[in-house]
Amino acid sequence: MAEAAQTTRIPLVERVLEANDEVAAANRAELQRRGIFSIDLIGAPGSGKTALLEATLRALEGRRHPAVLVGDLATRRDGDRLARWCDKVIQISTGQGCHLEASQVRDALAQIELGQVDLLFIENVGNLICPVGFDLGQSAKVGLFSLTEGDDKAAKHPYLVEAADLILLNKIDLMPHLSFDRRSFEADVRLLNPRVPILDVSATTGEGLDAWIAWLDR
Amino acid sequence: MAEAAQTTRIPLVERVLEANDEVAAANRAELQRRGIFSIDLIGAPGSGKTALLEATLRALEGRRHPAVLVGDLATRRDGDRLARWCDKVIQISTGQGCHLEASQVRDALAQIELGQVDLLFIENVGNLICPVGFDLGQSAKVGLFSLTEGDDKAAKHPYLVEAADLILLNKIDLMPHLSFDRRSFEADVRLLNPRVPILDVSATTGEGLDAWIAWLDR
Numbered sequence: 462m463a464e465a466a467q468t469t470r471i472p473l474v475e476r477v478l479e480a481n482d483e484v485a486a487a488n489r490a491e492l493q494r495r496g497i498f499s500i501d502l503i504g505a506p507g508s509g510k511t512a513l514l515e516a517t518l519r520a521l522e523g524r525r526h527p528a529v530l531v532g533d534l535a536t537r538r539d540g541d542r543l544a545r546w547c548d549k550v551i552q553i554s555t556g557q558g559c560h561l562e563a564s565q566v567r568d569a570l571a572q573i574e575l576g577q578v579d580l581l582f583i584e585n586v587g588n589l590i591c592p593v594g595f596d597l598g599q600s601a602k603v604g605l606f607s608l609t610e611g612d613d614k615a616a617k618h619p620y621l622v623e624a625a626d627l628i629l630l631n632k633i634d635l636m637p638h639l640s641f642d643r644r645s646f647e648a649d650v651r652l653l654n655p656r657v658p659i660l661d662v663s664a665t666t667g668e669g670l671d672a673w674i675a676w677l678d679r
Numbered sequence: 680m681a682e683a684a685q686t687t688r689i690p691l692v693e694r695v696l697e698a699n700d701e702v703a704a705a706n707r708a709e710l711q712r713r714g715i716f717s718i719d720l721i722g723a724p725g726s727g728k729t730a731l732l733e734a735t736l737r738a739l740e741g742r743r744h745p746a747v748l749v750g751d752l753a754t755r756r757d758g759d760r761l762a763r764w765c766d767k768v769i770q771i772s773t774g775q776g777c778h779l780e781a782s783q784v785r786d787a788l789a790q791i792e793l794g795q796v797d798l799l800f801i802e803n804v805g806n807l808i809c810p811v812g813f814d815l816g817q818s819a820k821v822g823l824f825s826l827t828e829g830d831d832k833a834a835k836h837p838y839l840v841e842a843a844d845l846i847l848l849n850k851i852d853l854m855p856h857l858s859f860d861r862r863s864f865e866a867d868v869r870l871l872n873p874r875v876p877i878l879d880v881s882a883t884t885g886e887g888l889d890a891w892i893a894w895l896d897r
Contacts, residue, residue, distance in 0.1 A: 505724040506807050506836070507828020534808065536834050557838060559777065559808040587835070589724050590752065590777040590806055609827035609850070610725020616754050617805070618724070620775060632827070638856050 481595055484563035488570070488598025492581065498677070499581035501561075501597050503621060504605030505614075506587030509631040511539045512664035513605065513673075514582055518546035520674050526577050530569045531584040532561040539584065549573050560591040563598055580677065589618045601626040608632045612642045616649040623653050627660065627676060634663040699813055702781035706788070706816025710799065716895070717799035719779075719815050721839060722823030723832075724805030727849040729757045730882035731823065731891075732800055736764035738892050744795050748787045749802040750779040757802065767791050778809040781816055798895065807836045819844040826850040830860045834867040841871050845878065845894060852881040 492499050504510045514529060521527060528549035531539045540552030551569040553561060566583060583599060585592040593602075604625035606614050609632055615622050622628065628650055630643075643661075650659060660676065662669035710717050722728045732747060739745060746767035749757045758770030769787040771779060784801060801817060803810040811820075822843035824832050827850055833840050840846065846868055848861075861879075868877060878894065880887035 505805070505828075506832055507723060507825070533835055535837050536831070538831055538834070557808070557812070559806070586808070587723070588777070588806060588808055590775070590804070591809065594775070607725070607827070609825070609853075610723075613754070613756055614724055616756070617751055619753050635827075635853070635856060638853060 478594065481563045484567055485596035485598040488563055488567055489600075490598075491570070491575075492598060492600070495575055495578070497575065497578055497581050499583065499597075499599045499601075500677075501583050501585060501592070501599035501602045502605060503585045503589070503592045503602060503625075504587065504607070504631075505589050505610055508587070508605050508607040508610065509664045510584050510587065510605055511542055513629070513631060513662065514543055514584060515546055516664045516667060516670055517582070517673070517677075518543065520670060521580070521677075522546070525580050525677075527580040527582060528573050528575075528578045529582045529584065530561075530566060532565070532586045534558070534586065543584075549578065555586055559586060559588050560595050561585050561597060562595055566597045589614070589621055593620045593624055603627045603629060605629045605631055606646075608635050608639055608641045612646040613649070615646055615653065619653050622650055622657070625654060625657055627658050628654075629673065630659060630661045631664055633661045633668060634666045696812065699781045702785055703814035703816040706781055706784055707818075708816075709788070709793075710816060710818070713793055713796070715793065715796055715799050717801065717815075717817045717819075718895075719801045719803060719810070719817035719820045720823060721803045721807070721810045721820060721843075722805065722825070722849075723807050723828055726805070726823050726825040726828065727882045728802050728805065728823055729760055731847070731849060731880065732761055732802060733764055734882045734885060734888055735800070735891070735895075736761065738888060739798070739895075740764070743798050743895075745798040745800060746791050746793070746796045747800045747802065748779075748784060750783070750804045752776070752804065761802075767796065773804055777804060777806050778813050779803050779815060780813055784815045807832070807839055811838045811842055821845045821847060823847045823849055824864075826853050826857055826859045830864040831867070833864055833871065837871050840868055840875070843872060843875055845876050846872075847891065848877060848879045849882055851879045851886060852884045 530551050532553045537552045544550045604621045660672050750771045755770045762768045822839045
């Protein structure tokens with residue numbers, strides 16, 4: 462029975478992805494036309510996506526003009542946290558949805574005065590798997606891993622690593638309390654994506670954030 | 680376009696879930712017939728599912744007769760880790776699949792001599808969202824959170840908390856190094872699932888494992 466359902470499933474998933482890709486292309490064209498650099502930030506639940514964005518918005522204050530879209534199944538906690546640092550934050554509630562789709566980004570962007578914006582952060586739903594397949598129209602995909610997840614997570618999530626334009630390794634302040642093999646993590650990344658930059662950061666202590674901000678400014 | 684695809688999508692998802700439920704019911708009947716208590720262990724990437732199972736298998740050695748199924752997109756690292764403590768371990772590679780399905784459990788069980796088994800652990804793919812909707816035929820769903828993910832994760836993943844028969848809060852050994860509000864976490868759980876037990880554990884130090892083992896023995 463499961464196999465029968467599976468065979469009819471594939472063409473439909475393709476149709477959904479095709480429809481998503483069309484909307485993503487329109488998002489991308491609109492963002493490029495306006496000169497807005499946009500980031501799809503993908504990481505596991507609790508990897509520190511919101512904390513990283515809080516620290517980033519603080520560091521950019523008065524110099525760049527960011528907007529933030531943030532996806533969660535439930536609650537507006539992340540949006541509330543980010544709204545302290547940025548006046549253009551939209552919380553997207555996905556219900557049972559495990560990833561953001563391009564149409565949600567399009568609808569959220571329609572609520573923002575984009576004339577004032579030069580940088581867009583899209584904090585995806587906390588999930589290392591499903592968000593990878595859905596183009597949102599972003600300029601760059603950033604994969605966020607954290608030390609506390611263990612050094613095997615790049616190898617176990619090859620599709621994210623392959624698709625990433627940048628890998629951030631967060632919570633490096635906790636290194637003394639964990640057994641995390643940094644070289645093994647990097648070796649796994651290199652097998653999948655030989656040239657992607659890997660930046661070590663701590664959203665909590667601010668360590669490494671300069672390199673991340675410099676990457677954003679480039 | 681996305682909306683059009685969405686409307687045709689719902690009946691198909693239902694068909695897939697129905698087919699899954701049929702296989703899950705057969706799994707459940709077979710496991711019950713054999714007196715095998717089975718657990719679907721659901722947690723984020725890096726929450727410590729494999730570490731918890733390693734410690735659990737060690738604690739049960741010589742007393743219970745466990746088998747383990749472990750799902751991952753890629754690599755057999757978890758299976759190899761667990762095979763040191765248990766001679767009945769099956770690694771299920773899901774490719775791009777974000778959750779285990781009942782048919783994968785059925786096929787894996789067919790590879791195990793179940794006459795010897797009285798306890799089955801199913802380590803689901805690291806994901807707090809997608810695995811919740813797919814019944815595998817388990818006796819109990821265990822939701823594993825870890826301190827390093829932050830105290831807001833129960834509220835942000837209501838479907839898992841509602842469905843869980845037990846909540847494990849792992850990595851409590853790291854409490855001194857984190858700002859985790861244990862009472863806030865528990866309050867969020869209680870709003871969603873008033874009577875679910877919450878056990879604090881550390882797979883690394885062994886703290887709290889006695890209560891978890893006692894729960895398994897009940």
